[in-house]
Amino acid sequence: MGTITLIAAAASGLMAGLFFSFSTAVMPGLADLPAEHARSAMRRINVRIQNPVFLLVFTGNVILCGIEVFQGRIGGGLLYIVGSFLLTMFVNVPMNNRLERADDTYWPEYLRKWTIWNHVRGLACLASMITLLLGF
Template sequence: MGTITLIAAAASGLVAGLFFAFSTAVMPGLADLPAEDARAAMRRINVRIQNPLFLLVFLGNVVLCGIEVFQGRVVGGLLYIVGSFLLTMFVNVPMNNRLERTDDAYWPAYLRTWTLWNHVRGVACLASTVTLLLGF
């Protein structure tokens, strides 16, 4: 197993852990707050997560998993690219953008739907980690 595969698997695992933390602690914690407070907190989280270290791991792993796809580990690479990156860009980020533009009435629908897709992203990242390590 090569260095790129190990780094891609580790990065997929890190992102899986982040999504797991959101699904099991952050979003349930926010669900306990009044909509106004929860929405405000999530909006801050959405700003703060866009930091160099997170972006290096999250986006850098797209590149690494792309390399993995071309080196024959198609399943592991695509699980991350599609299940993490593309879902984030086409589902979660648009929901985050809508959260910025709407009032607190959107919060309950956001919480349910965003969290559901976050579960999917977490499972995809974990599956990416395992399949990369297994050579798929």
């Protein structure tokens, strides 16, 4: 196994862990709060997550997984690119943007839909990591 594969697998694992943490702790914790407080907290989280360390792992792994695809490990690379990066850009980020503009009545719908798609992202990252480590 090459260095790029190992780093891509590790980055996919880190992202799986982040998404797992959101699904099992952060979102359930926010669900216990009144909508106005939960919405406010999530808006703050959405700002703070955009930091250099997160962005390096999240976007850097797109490049690494792209290299993996071209080196024949198509499954592992595409699982991350499609199931994490593209899903985030086309599903979760638009929901985050809507949350920024919406009032508190949007919170229950946001919580439910965002969390479901977050589960998918987490599973895709876990599958990416495993698939890359197995050489696919």
